[in-house]
Amino acid sequence: MEGQSKKREEIGPEYKWKLEDIYADENSWEEDYKKLEEQIPALEKYKGVLGSSSTQLLQVLEFSHELERKAEKLYVYARMRRDEDNGNSHYQALFDRVQRLSIELGSASAYIVPEIISLAPEKIRAFLDENQDLQLYSRLLDELMRQKEHILSPEEERILAMSADLSLAAKNIFGMLNNADIKFPVIQDEEGKAVELTKGRYGSFMESNERRVRKEAFTALYGSYGKVKNTLAMSLASNVKNDIFYSRVRKYPSALEASLDQDNISPEVYERLVETVHNNMEPMYRYLRLRKKALGLDELHMYDIYAPLVKEFKSKVSYEKSQEMVLKALQPLGDEYLAILRGGLKGGWIDVYENEGKTSGAYSWGCYDSHPYVLMNYDDKLDDVFTLAHEMGHALHSYYSNKNQPYVYSQYSIFVAEVASTVNELLLIDYLLAQSREPREKAYLINHYLEQFRGTVYRQTMFAEFEKKIHEQVEQGQTLTADGLCQSYRELNRLYYGTDTVLDEEIDMEWARIPHFYSAFYVYKYATGFSAAVALKEQILQEGKPAVARYLEFLKSGSSDYPLNLLKKAGVDLTTPEPVEKALHLFARLVAEMEAVLNV
Incomplete structure (x- = not known):
């Protein structure tokens, strides 16, 4: 049957990882x-x-x-x-x-x-x-x-x-409601066919070129959450109380400080991230105005935020070609890095193609006594090339760390976990942009870059600010209600999306569907990690060998020091606003470049 997944035994051995290692x-x-x-x-x-x-x-x-x-x-x-x-x-x-x-x-x-x-x-x-x-x-x-x-x-x-099981109650209840019990209505797809909305399909609908479909999906999804908003408010409020209980029992001044202490990070780093993003909102507003013009809209609504500015550049990329592209893109990291990368690409590290029953998505993993492994579901799309670069960034970080640290210090902190993978992706984007001669391809790549910034720095910082606010409210003796959560979330959306974007009332309920809010004070690491990766990538391209040497030392360091110290040795000081500011200045330049390419 067309489109049916292959069975495992039908996949060639050269495209399977070697767990025999x-x-x-x-x-x-x-x-x-x-x-x-x-x-x-x-x-x-x-x-x-x-x-x-x-x-x-x-x-x-x-x-x-x-x-x-x-x-x-x-x-x-x-x-x-x-x-x-x-x-x-x-x-x-x-x-x-x-x-x-x-x-x-x-x-x-x-x-x-x-x-x-x-x-x-x-x-x-x-x-x-x-x-x-x-x-x-x-x-x-x-x-x-x-x-x-x-x-x-x-x-x-x-x-x-x-009490561990009890502490997970709010998270587990939310998980069951969000993944099993909540039901969404039927909407009409682009062809007018009746299709049941699911969380999986929602992302595709929000990227539809047909605005009616985007609006229907948006309204249907948040309308469904709105019907159980009081239950969801109670589960989130209970989780916040859980965080505060454990922080007080362990004698921390706040839940935020309890969470950050795991990495020996002061609250000032968290607060400085939020402050720096606040001071650089204009590039985000300019990007949203660009979206409005490029899409030819009189008003930009929240359901227009994910609509593609450029239809996906249809470029079928074979797995073999993707390896060549990644190797060329990562040449600035030097011969040693490339030799290890080449060995991994050819040495049984990667399980490439989808097969029946295989875990979806992509990840990098392994153990101290093996080389790293990468699971993929490669489908010949340009996005899959980015996934390969990303996961091999994780893999080489693990490789270097395991080879250079004793077992006890081999695991690097979650705080820096996305740095190496993002450096690889950014180098790949820069390489592809430099090679691009076709305006539509260039626009697609810049848009990919911009969306990474928006989704990782601006959006995750907004989430981080929301988490901080609701924990502080409870710590000050206030009660979290559905209406109060909606109001707080609306205020933040107004700040982050500006006055040129229509804040549809449905977006007030978005807090109700974000699983990360049940692992508090985690998402800020996406924003700091991305900003650190931008800084490191720029240093590698501008300074060459000295920056590469510092970067490789960072990859080798595991958890031999606190994450902020390791990044500082590599050339990025996240105790200052500079890395985040520089990343957002790059975002601003990319917006201007996109305006020029699209001529809007």
Whole structure:
């Protein structure tokens, strides 16, 4: 049947990842599984004796990390086997088994951090001075001591751990309502056919060239959320109260500070992002006026925001061609980077094409004891080339980090997780723009660039500002209601979209469908990460080798230092407004370039 996905066995081996590089066969996996299962109970012997000597402390750290490393390897292999075909019950069972074993390991090692925290800092310092091997863990121990005042007694920590399921209640209730129970009406598509609106189809409808379809989808979606707005307001309010409860129990001044402390980041970084974006609203307003003119509209409504300014440049790009494009685009990163990238493209890192039952979308993953892996569902579109560049950015960040850091510091912070992937995408856009000779292609690429800025810097900062506002309201004793949330959200939309955009009342309900609001103070990292990537990309292109050297050191650093410090060494200081300002100045230049290309 036309359009039907291929079966896994129909895909050529050159387009599949080689999970045999993790485990040669399943028997090897089973052997490691059995070993881990047998080793976990041995953690018990260290309980209560971590303060007795530096040797005991070193042994428990080494042993627990050895078990974590083995569990990670088992977990990654089983999960990626399942992702090849989610309908394969054998791999479902394999993954379920290792998931249960990982939980068992987590439970068995849960005493370690509270017991270390209970030790006097002087004792830990003495242990480090007397034991050369323990010094590998000095940063880990320093970080635990830094957060000591926010760690409770073992019994209190046990009670908090028992409350974990309860703490997820609001998020889980929202998830069930948002993903399972909420129903949307039937609308008419471009051909006049009756089609049931779904969240998946909503994005396509909002990019429709037919305005009637966009408006119908917009009205239908938010009308559906509006019918359950009080329930959704209660679930979000409960989640905010949950954040505040845990921040107060752990003795933080606010929920914001509790969240940022994980990366040792001060609230000023968060607030400066919002302030800097506020000071650079005019380029956003100018872009929206450009949209209005380019689309030939008398009024720009909220349902016109995603309408394509340029119909997708129909350029079919084979996977082989996409590899060539990415390699050429990333030449500024130097020969070493390109050699590793080329090896990954040809060396079984990537699972390229869709097959029946395969996990959708794209990701980069792997474990400390393997090279990175990338899952794709390549479909010969230009967007897929960007996805390849993006995911290989993640992959090489992991490769460099794993090769240059011990296991304990190999995982880089979420704060910097999108930097390397975005640098790759930006270099690819610049390369394609430089090569472009066809006005429609150039307009399409600039529009892609602009939408990245708008969606990642402006929109995510607006979300971050909304999160801060509603948490502060509750911390000050106010009650969050559906009407109050709508009013707050409307005020922010007016600020971010300006007076030239018609604020349709339906947009007041957008807060009700954003899952990220249930993982508070996370989205600002998208905006700071994108801004950092713009700064690094510009330095690489302008300075050449010195900037590349700094950038590669950043990729090699894992979590060996705090994320702000790592970025500062690379040449980006996010404690100042400069990186965000420079990124938004680039956005302004791109708007002007788009005006010239479209002649509006």
